[in-house]
Amino acid sequence: MEKTKVAVLGATGSVGQRFIQLLDNHPYFEVAYLQASEKSAGQTYGQVMQSRWKVSSQIPEYARGMVITTPNSKETKEAVLAFSGLDSSIAGEVETQYAEAGITIISNSKNHRMDPNVPILSAEVNPEHLEILAKQSTPGKIITNSNCTIMGVTISLKPLQDLFGIETVFLFSMQAVSGAGYPGVPSMDILGNVVPHIGGEEEKAEIEPQKCLGKVEGDRIVSADFKISAHCNRVAVFDGHTVCVSAKFKKKPLDSEILEAWRYFSGEPQKLGLPNAPNPPILYREEADRPQPRLDLETGNGMTTVIGRLRPDPILDWKWVVLSHNTIRGAAGAAILNAELLIKKGYVRPKSS
Amino acid sequence: MEKTKVAVLGATGSVGQRFIQLLDNHPYFEVAYLQASEKSAGQTYGQVMQSRWKVSSQIPEYARGMVITTPNSKETKEAVLAFSGLDSSIAGEVETQYAEAGITIISNSKNHRMDPNVPILSAEVNPEHLEILAKQSTPGKIITNSNCTIMGVTISLKPLQDLFGIETVFLFSMQAVSGAGYPGVPSMDILGNVVPHIGGEEEKAEIEPQKCLGKVEGDRIVSADFKISAHCNRVAVFDGHTVCVSAKFKKKPLDSEILEAWRYFSGEPQKLGLPNAPNPPILYREEADRPQPRLDLETGNGMTTVIGRLRPDPILDWKWVVLSHNTIRGAAGAAILNAELLIKKGYVRPKSS
Amino acid sequence: MEKTKVAVLGATGSVGQRFIQLLDNHPYFEVAYLQASEKSAGQTYGQVMQSRWKVSSQIPEYARGMVITTPNSKETKEAVLAFSGLDSSIAGEVETQYAEAGITIISNSKNHRMDPNVPILSAEVNPEHLEILAKQSTPGKIITNSNCTIMGVTISLKPLQDLFGIETVFLFSMQAVSGAGYPGVPSMDILGNVVPHIGGEEEKAEIEPQKCLGKVEGDRIVSADFKISAHCNRVAVFDGHTVCVSAKFKKKPLDSEILEAWRYFSGEPQKLGLPNAPNPPILYREEADRPQPRLDLETGNGMTTVIGRLRPDPILDWKWVVLSHNTIRGAAGAAILNAELLIKKGYVRPKSS
């Protein structure tokens, strides 16, 4: 199988580093461009990252010697796909340019998420949303990830929405510092502390799951009709967002029905055997005090959503806890899984040489 | 004013240490007995505590030379009041014995909290519950604190319950390790981690606020009739429980009405000028990211409840964040404030010599 | 006593905030100017600091309404003294300008520390170095603090140097994040981690103590002639630098002689009863595992140097551990104590009005 050439936008940032790591020896993709701001351009990735690489494994060999360029769709000619970890202050415009130039964008940024014809794609949850791409007018298409906080939550809701219908959801998050990038959260703000506010996060958490769980109707995606109330907090954890969930269903399930729905949940990535498809996509832990970032974060190489503590909710129906790896499942890993789905479904093809 | 002699039960534990600290030079009380388990009995407090004192100030002089005894109501003859920081495994029985021996118990333990004629007393919230003491058959009376997690929450709800009536409440806590006592939470469990479970905590959080906000009817306290759903979590914070709250009211208030209710809230402790009465009892912070344990915990010497982030809730009416010092306002400080109220209201008198 | 008007330079930074806090109601000083960069100038201190104040007490009332100005010696006419918490990138030049304008500078910056006629003043250690001020040619004088890391170490060495003479010293520091200012150390770098490097720190730690313990000879201060080897590390502590010390003496003392030297150590600040003079200046703790930041940092309101674990060193003579509050004793508190000494010794006088 010929590899598809890809670009990584925002290659020096936190999400970008995860892209570099996870694309090492990828069976479908060959990283042809590493792109970042002017400060880094013209230097090799190894030089620039020597003191900035924050992933606890070495910089992959393939990336060390590559020369960083600035994002410029014209000079990214050989790329068919671009993984974007750009900051939202510039992502919107750059991503549009790339799409116009025929490069399909797999984005982690919020800018295009709520565009009516752009899917918030979670490969196990809503692969059928890919049909909306036909409604995008540009030759390259834009596909977004959801916000990292609600990624695992949405996966936990998907089989329940299908079977029982969701009416209302409360979310309380305890989010890792890596979610704010680097340098991100100052240590003086978070050591021995909790910060009960993350700018713009609750707003995203209250609308994105419904879009991800919605339906394509004509030229737009219509969000599911349930309501979410979110409280988002920063805690002294490196990687891994823990979210407490309370939910009310249209048809109240038994706990055994919920557990079964999670146990047998499987999606397109699993059926198609995509390289980064976690197996299982959802793991339910029986212990009284799980999931925990320390112990459960690496489940399925960071791609499995780990759930625990299903119990009755005195006001709504049920409550539980979800853990998701924010820079893998919640960002770079999910984006790569989305790209794998695009390849396998034929939405994207390597350029014929 | 003659000082009232008191005993501290469980004097070597976390809550006990706070009692020792906060009773130093107290205008109403003289610590006459320090009581703990057999392991410590017969030694001076200074000897026993040299490597176990975990409060960041010195052991007060008055306590250093006192010889620890085991809890025994007969040998605690001169005490009129006992502050109990005993572990719940023994607190129930010991406290009953003391009450039978005529010593009034101010307890931090859960054992008697839900007894129909025992108040969960929060001095600003429900001083009128003291009338139920007349229904206790023992010569000494038992008064309890609420669980530390819901102390601040209940204070934040009190003026709103009075004015608007509460219908439902969601609580999501991020609790400090000191709440588990010493040695308590192993560092391997909490460093860089979150534990989404605290044994028995949610159960208490879902029933105690209603009792505290309830009414005396005949020989029992009848709980207020709203429902609570609680998610309790342990985080890597030393002192200070942060709680996210979402609430629905019987009569939906404006945000300005809520802010005003908190601003003008004041109770018996403030009116009577009790030594440990915080002023104000509630402080609302305007900043977008407060309250935080690091910055707000010492407000009012740890006795003020600090609130922030009042904003609309998409499902219920309003949401906000509450911070309360768990070993001061949530334990020893609240207990001492309760005892001050008992003295000033004449429920307890120094023994005539 | 008429108060002396002072300016605080770098008022919005970490050290500046401590100055604002510690100068609240100071018996000698009245803060007349708060100075910071152009970004903050023209706004009130309260406005600028609402989300930047990181000290766990409120912004003092006196400072809230003051309008921040940029450092400009000409417009700081009424100030006799200026406390400088400026960043070293600009401190050198600004401090010189102020001194030329007749304003005496109490600096925390490294820029002038090694100037031959500028003392590194530690009020209990080398008050006699003030005579060198006469050799400075400017109408205002420049006095510096030592680096925060070696402040407590130098105090622990002072009485030993006097009695036994020091030959060699090994220092190994574990330093708090507040030492790097705000935003300073990114949380991704220090949560659950140790960083065994602090830029420029070892270089300072290896020469400043000798100057502080040196002698005025003619128009220069001649450093003491012992050698230091320093290893400086950043750890996940908020405030408080812990330093392990191994030392060899010219005349080897008994441990009892060292303990006695520390116990009876007292300096000019104690004799003159300066407002911020800690009493005692050195506290030796007998416990096996002290000092610790958590438990000992607030000793003497953060001004006492806490020592523990004196024991034989298998290679040199003795080893011990020193804890010092880096933003109080190691910065703002020490600077204010220095200023109090200047006032009391008559080096600085309020401007006659």
Place this chain on the structure above:
Amino acid sequence: MEKTKVAVLGATGSVGQRFIQLLDNHPYFEVAYLQASEKSAGQTYGQVMQSRWKVSSQIPEYARGMVITTPNSKETKEAVLAFSGLDSSIAGEVETQYAEAGITIISNSKNHRMDPNVPILSAEVNPEHLEILAKQSTPGKIITNSNCTIMGVTISLKPLQDLFGIETVFLFSMQAVSGAGYPGVPSMDILGNVVPHIGGEEEKAEIEPQKCLGKVEGDRIVSADFKISAHCNRVAVFDGHTVCVSAKFKKKPLDSEILEAWRYFSGEPQKLGLPNAPNPPILYREEADRPQPRLDLETGNGMTTVIGRLRPDPILDWKWVVLSHNTIRGAAGAAILNAELLIKKGYVRPKSS
């Protein structure tokens, strides 16, 4: 190759868990016995460990169903080797019994380390010490690991001792909480704190490296003749001991000679291709601020010793920083590597069936 049956003593503890993890699918060894205290005996490992497994990967399948027994050499008949993670309060006696019963012990406990005919074996450092086993009178032999703190330090010293001779060494450690086992260090002692004392640790650190770097002379191991001064500290790190080192050599090397010695260092494990031999055994990092636990701990699956910051020492010759994974290279991994060496060198053979 027939697998050798082994027992794991202390299988439920921190080191025991690492043994279980690292022996999963081991090419030489088959775990035949899991042994622990009476509390756990009779239950399956999966049952007992459900809430006590603290390694961030699943309990291996092979271990889940195994029934735990108490240490009893008679009922451990099929085992040829036993890996001991027993607590030192009982390790000494149990290990002797096993050796008498013909089972060779690979121990992490301090009890037998300083016995004259028991090697402190570090497979790359002193494989020639195995010849002393012939002087042990029991049919099974006892081999110990060094203390976890000095494991990496000793490896960093080995090639330097061979080439230049060591005269004196200062060690300053910052040690992870996992080194104290579970529950081990209470979170109230270490969150945001440093504890400058670890019971018995400095004593071990000051004598074990010399024995490991010593020579077999007749029926005893004679320690190398240099001196060590150690300061041991506990910090808020989960895994990974960081040690600052200052050293003086008999023949002072150039920095390039030291770097070369480390770069080309290789030992028996590498030559023999042992399954857990790290390659390279030593990695020197060029960055100014490395090694760090967060970034470097997993190097060589936790078996590589990572060094950085080689620079001149103002008093001795050179200083540097060493990082070693305390529960892998400093305990279970090193023990397994030692056992692999025993197998490959023919000191231990599978029992003929």
